[in-house]
Amino acid sequence: MRPSLRPDELLGSLRPSIAALPDSGIVEVVQYGMERPGLIPLWVGEGDATTPSSIGDAAVAALRAGQTFYTYQRGIPPLRQAMARYLSGVHDREIAPERIFITASGMQAITLTLQALIDPGDEVVLVTPVWPNILAALNILGGVVRAVPMTLTDRGWSVDFDRLADACGPKTRAVFVNSPNNPTGWIMPREEMEALADLARHHGFWIIADEVYNRITYDTDHAPSFLEVMEADERIVVVNSFSKNWAMTGWRVGWVVASPALGQVYENLIQYNTSGVATFLQYGAVAALEEGLGTIDAVRETCRIGRDIVCQRLGAMRKVRLARPQGAFYAFLAVDGETDSRSLAFRLVDEANVGLAPGSAFGPGGEGFLRLCFACSPARLSEAMDRMEPMLS
């Protein structure tokens, strides 16, 4: 019999930063509540609609056609070309296929970009609250986070741009901005994007723009994008994903738009992380771009109805404070007298049988809030509101 090690001995043998990596504060609540009969889960960022069949059909056709071999590390040419046409149309300027790199999720688009940029000790300015995975991905690389929290006023969520500019300087390696923002629904105005891009040019830092929700908007066709305030060859990388716009969360396909000069770098990083995205999945993504544009409208319409229900119902609850989100598909609500969002999220599971995500998971500025995903059916949302009302009124 050989010696076994105790869990603490094994964990103690890992990199300290990895052993200390926080579990996702969202997942913690999900695991607490996921087995409750009848629970309404509004805690993660996905709707309740399956992927449209036309997208699945294209993937199936490619699979049946024997597209089961190693693939292009930057993405198959038809997908990069379809993406170039799509992006050029949305943003009304030419975005060449050579700028586009297909990744195994929007998460991977971020991870690979951080791998390219962040040495241990490098400083990254983050507009927060923000998706917890960004903070964790930086932890893995030893990056140092400098958070610039947004604030909620009567006019909604906003960033004090002077404060953001003050946080940026010669020590800044990169600024990470997620707009439209998960969890607040904030959209960075185009003028602020221009000003931040100018700052980046001045100081020589990078901008990583997470624009995963850029078609989930309510007053415009799409949110302002860094793609519209930059040249092709700049220190600005835009990351995105098929997950939200095309109801493809489970497919794990994302993309990067960056300078063509970084093509070999992304090719290498993809090769040495996962070695590409299944070709047949990529053909599904082509169909999403070419035939699935109606899907975006459908997703957006679901979200608009959801937003109206949630804002109206929550707005009428005495203890609740929230801003009407401009983009993305979350309500980010504060509850009077509740300062521990993790504990409140657990109580909502116990007492209302509704699953929300605790704001504390989203970094500085998030504590005291709860995130609710409204990208689902009106009946489900109304039922959730009914259940939460006694606790929040």
Added chain:
Amino acid sequence: MRPSLRPDELLGSLRPSIAALPDSGIVEVVQYGMERPGLIPLWVGEGDATTPSSIGDAAVAALRAGQTFYTYQRGIPPLRQAMARYLSGVHDREIAPERIFITASGMQAITLTLQALIDPGDEVVLVTPVWPNILAALNILGGVVRAVPMTLTDRGWSVDFDRLADACGPKTRAVFVNSPNNPTGWIMPREEMEALADLARHHGFWIIADEVYNRITYDTDHAPSFLEVMEADERIVVVNSFSKNWAMTGWRVGWVVASPALGQVYENLIQYNTSGVATFLQYGAVAALEEGLGTIDAVRETCRIGRDIVCQRLGAMRKVRLARPQGAFYAFLAVDGETDSRSLAFRLVDEANVGLAPGSAFGPGGEGFLRLCFACSPARLSEAMDRMEPMLS
């Protein structure tokens, strides 16, 4: 008009280790030759058979059933259970599902494990020649490689175990062993695995065992595995993939076997790298394990025939020196008078219209050799031999 940066300015803004990341020395030759009409490509590690339809059918059924949402980060329970049954059967001992974590490729299984272990400056002992991606993945993390090259004698490839043991010590963070070995076909004997595991226990270092080819063997049902010389809770991680055994290279699904105590760590690392593997792909993998065992036999038979053709034909060529591989599906051949394998690989493209991989890509011990993948049809291999013969005789 905003200022554009030159490519060297952009690359100069990246982490130096990333900008300097070598392109895969295999891919370089592939890109040189891939458009040649009629070229016979034997340079990458995959056969010419598509994935069996029963595996595709299972994935399609899950996709059609609407399995398009976010998934379990450690892998869906049916896959972890099917894998536990499969591994327990192959290795004739119980391997619990709690030890199994599903990854987005064998490559990712390695990358995540290195992320968990390697801080910048940490020393990793590598038995070489080895798949170039391992060296690159270590580069990304700032790991320091200490190579222990195998040698080719009349009795085939082998590692001087004393030399391997001498390379390991208190400074060793991990030892990486790929057996059966890509590119040499070497199989580490069970006694050496036991001795290395004892060394690891003594010094407290980790073993990362890449056993991707462990069913591609010619004299046994499977190669010796670290799973057979370890307890569940040790500093030994075994990585593997569906790619080779089930003709699923393009699917990008792999797995890790590690201590259950590392479950939350792998869950986090998966979450923060790619956030899981598409559920419907995982159902394909379940079918591979449950119905596709005949596939392994078919792959192995193709490889056996390919090995016989290649060893017989190359063995008769005057300038060629090679050992009969014990496992994996590569011939690793030296050519008299040729010391620059990269240049020779380019010449074989130009003059024989056959694509091989240069040994120089595989780290210390690889220069002077070429790698040829024989996992394909006899006709294709015979034609390649005919074309190469004038250059190598």
